[in-house]
Amino acid sequence: MYSYMKRDSRLSSVLHALLHMAEHEGPMTSEALGKCLGANPVVVRRTMGLLREAGLVSAERGHAGGWRISADLKTVNLRQLHAALGEPAIFAIGNRNETPECLVEQAVNAALDKAFLEAEALLLDRFADVTLADLAADFARRHAERRASKD
Amino acid sequence: MYSYMKRDSRLSSVLHALLHMAEHEGPMTSEALGKCLGANPVVVRRTMGLLREAGLVSAERGHAGGWRISADLKTVNLRQLHAALGEPAIFAIGNRNETPECLVEQAVNAALDKAFLEAEALLLDRFADVTLADLAADFARRHAERRASKD
DNA sequence: CTTCATGTAACTATACATGTTACGATTCGG
């Protein structure tokens, strides 16, 4: 009944949701977004709630309610979304002991930390370079391509 | 009874173990290495077994047995060790659906994959730059520093 | 007031490194 889950896919999920919302007229319900993502509506509310706390979306209850984007697509980048999700751990690999007395382990940690910090900095820089507007444009390009290939 | 575990620390563990072995005369038992790492001897055997399969260490059973390094410290780098461990997943974050039909999700995946692949390439390059001999030298430097500060 | 939708608590499912117990296989000392 459960899909194979091993990694945090919330950033992927909220991006997918936000782009659908951007293409959609009016608010979208958690159930509609859940259908787009193949996810449970409660999980959608849980995750989108983090974006609401960051002021990136708003939610309205009752009839004709749902989720709306409350920010400019051109100003929201992936790094902000990662931050809005609480900056979840990026790496699945890490040191065994973060504050060791053993000098051997200190040398090991220093080498690994250096590599991981560089990779993390690069990743976050790349995240900062990509806005929702960029993704929307890429989607539009893919959409046009598909239509062209069908002619 | 269990220490707080959230990430794969096997690379950190084997580096710690290998450097202790490099400093040690003769083979080291799984129990001795477990004491160094604060880990269970069975876990040590399980993890070191992967390095044995890669030809980086050898194990001898019985009296005076244990683990020995069977490679030149100057030729073994962190990337080789990561490979010997089976190239475990580096990132704790990923796409929700790796092969989506939805064009929106394809655009999202493309952007995330690009960032993650760049960060992964950088990390593996940094891993390839660091040898066991480098770490041993860094340990020696830290050791000398500590002795100097005690004078 | 009924319906629709979010907000949220509580519980379950899953994967995987790690911890633990148990035992077989092998090597060496006496």
Added chain:
DNA sequence: CCGAATCGTAACATGTATAGTTACATGAAG
């Protein structure tokens, strides 16, 4: 040749975080 030491490995338990699910309270629209 017996027994201790040590690796090899199977089997099972533990802890953690996201994701799924159920249930219900809250609030808005008609």
